[in-house]
Amino acid sequence: MNRPITEELRALDAAHHMHPFSDNRQLPKDGVRIITQAKGVMIWDSDGNRYIDGMSSLWNVNIGHGRPEIAEAVAAQFREVEFFNLFYKTSNVPAIRLAEKLAAIAPEGFEHVMFTNGGSESIDTAFRMVRTYWAMQGRPEKFHVIARRNAYHGSTVAGASLGGMTPMHEQGGLPIPGISHIAQPYWWGEGGDMSPDEFGIWAARELAREIDRLGENRIAAFFAEPIQGAGGVIIPPRTYWPEVQRILSEREILFVSDEVICGYGRLGTWFGCEFFGTKPDLMTTAKGLSSGYLPIGAVLVGKRVADVFYGLGGEFNHGFTYSGHPVCCAAALKNIEIIESERLVERVRDHIGPYMKQKWTALADHPLVGEAEMEGLIGAIPLTPDKAARGKWAEVGEVGTICRNHSFQNGLVMRAVGDRMVIAPPLTITEAEVDELVDIARRTLDDTARTLKDKGLI
Ligand SMILES: *Cc1c(COP(=O)(O)O)cnc(C)c1O
Numbered sequence: 001m002n003r004p005i006t007e008e009l010r011a012l013d014a015a016h017h018m019h020p021f022s023d024n025r026q027l028p029k030d031g032v033r034i035i036t037q038a039k040g041v042m043i044w045d046s047d048g049n050r051y052i053d054g055m056s057s058l059w060n061v062n063i064g065h066g067r068p069e070i071a072e073a074v075a076a077q078f079r080e081v082e083f084f085n086l087f088y089k090t091s092n093v094p095a096i097r098l099a100e101k102l103a104a105i106a107p108e109g110f111e112h113v114m115f116t117n118g119g120s121e122s123i124d125t126a127f128r129m130v131r132t133y134w135a136m137q138g139r140p141e142k143f144h145v146i147a148r149r150n151a152y153h154g155s156t157v158a159g160a161s162l163g164g165m166t167p168m169h170e171q172g173g174l175p176i177p178g179i180s181h182i183a184q185p186y187w188w189g190e191g192g193d194m195s196p197d198e199f200g201i202w203a204a205r206e207l208a209r210e211i212d213r214l215g216e217n218r219i220a221a222f223f224a225e226p227i228q229g230a231g232g233v234i235i236p237p238r239t240y241w242p243e244v245q246r247i248l249s250e251r252e253i254l255f256v257s258d259e260v261i262c263g264y265g266r267l268g269t270w271f272g273c274e275f276f277g278t279k280p281d282l283m284t285t286a287k288g289l290s291s292g293y294l295p296i297g298a299v300l301v302g303k304r305v306a307d308v309f310y311g312l313g314g315e316f317n318h319g320f321t322y323s324g325h326p327v328c329c330a331a332a333l334k335n336i337e338i339i340e341s342e343r344l345v346e347r348v349r350d351h352i353g354p355y356m357k358q359k360w361t362a363l364a365d366h367p368l369v370g371e372a373e374m375e376g377l378i379g380a381i382p383l384t385p386d387k388a389a390r391g392k393w394a395e396v397g398e399v400g401t402i403c404r405n406h407s408f409q410n411g412l413v414m415r416a417v418g419d420r421m422v423i424a425p426p427l428t429i430t431e432a433e434v435d436e437l438v439d440i441a442r443r444t445l446d447d448t449a450r451t452l453k454d455k456g457l458i
Contacts, residue, residue: 038065060287077330094329116297119260119286120154130221152230185236200237221254226272229261232417233380241276264288267376268349
């Protein structure tokens with residue numbers, strides 16, 4: 001591709017195309033990168049620059065880019081039946097096969113699946129399900145939902161309300177009533193003088209304290225990501241999830257594990273709850289379900305909730321035109337088959353996950369890096385002006401943005417969440433590609449340090 005085409009497309013993008021999570025005044029000035037090719041863990045822009053996709057696009061392209069098997073499965077389904085809905089007591093073959101497959105790979109007790117078109121819709125579905133679950137049993141007062149600060153549960157009204165992102169709450173009059181947010185298990189940033197283990201227990205008990213404050217008889221559910229992704233890859237202290245699970249087991253409250261990022265292999269287990277040993281009642285999924293080839297999400301419904309919806313009967317007045325879209329289901333089914341046949345979950349657990357963890361955590365010796373963490377194939381490094389004191393920068397996000405820009409220039413897609421650099425490559429990444437990724441990350445940290453010196457920030 002040549003430059004005139006890039007310039008022309010950039011101008012058209014600026015003229016007509018509103019981007020998600022973007023400043024619509026600034027973006028046209030910066031100009032977008034137009035991605036025109038993708039294969040494996042690599043992407044190319046319209047100027048021919050190559051990048052390692054260290055983020056699996058948006059944490060979702062688990063099987064890597066450009067797989068012809070998916071293209072073939074999708075084309076075949078298009079030729080069979082492109083679309084028919086699920087509303088008229090009708091079903092379709094890919095939706096049935098995919099539901100069966102998800103029940104097979106999910107932990108014991110998850111036999112039912114409700115399809116959506118993405119993570120936010122999965123969250124909205126679960127949100128209505130947990131309240132309806134109690135209402136169906138004559139307990140509509142069990143209505144309140146607890147989530148966590150700095151959680152990300154999507155961008156719809158319920159998703160953004162459940163999420164704990166204050167900039168999202170500030171737009172559109174959120175959160176909606178009936179939701180409260182408790183502390184996140186972010187030791188490096190918020191642990192103070194506590195040890196990580198002590199802080200993990202403290203953060204978990206915030207849930208118990210919130211339940212006691214509101215009254216258990218008023219609470220429908222607790223929503224949480226196993227590892228917060230968009231919040232900056234917050235890997236909880238190892239004491240956190242066992243204590244949360246203990247608190248939940250003693251109380252009559254549903255637990256929704258938001259598996260939109262951790263689901264489908266990212267942690268070297270099929271689902272994040274299996275990695276941490278928690279026992280959810282519902283799992284919200286999307287992203288890795290289709291590795292991004294087509295939009296689809298799914299709520300996996302555990303026995304406790306299914307027993308009420310199937311046992312008591314009564315209509316659940318909820319669904320989307322494209323729920324269980326046959327072509328999206330065909331893509332997802334082929335994606336899961338690839339994860340199985342290439343043993344990608346085991347690969348992350350036994351081989352490439354430990355390999356990358358060793359390389360990535362070695363970045364902790366860099367003067368800008370506060371700590372370096374990774375589980376499965378998801379990791380983070382907080383950038384700090386003062387390692388020993390776990391210091392923060394004066395203006396949150398300034399240094400992260402500098403680092404992110406250097407990373408792009410150096411050929412690596414690494415995301416900045418505030419001043420935390422996060423990484424989540426495709427599960428197919430090779431050892432040589434991990435080496436290259438971490439080499440570029442280190443060079444990027446050196447470039448960032450140089451820029452910070454020039455600006456007088458260090
Ligand atoms: C991305 C994400 C969502 C929202 O998914 P969309 O497909 O963008 O609607 C919800 N929860 C988590 C944990 C996510 O990472």
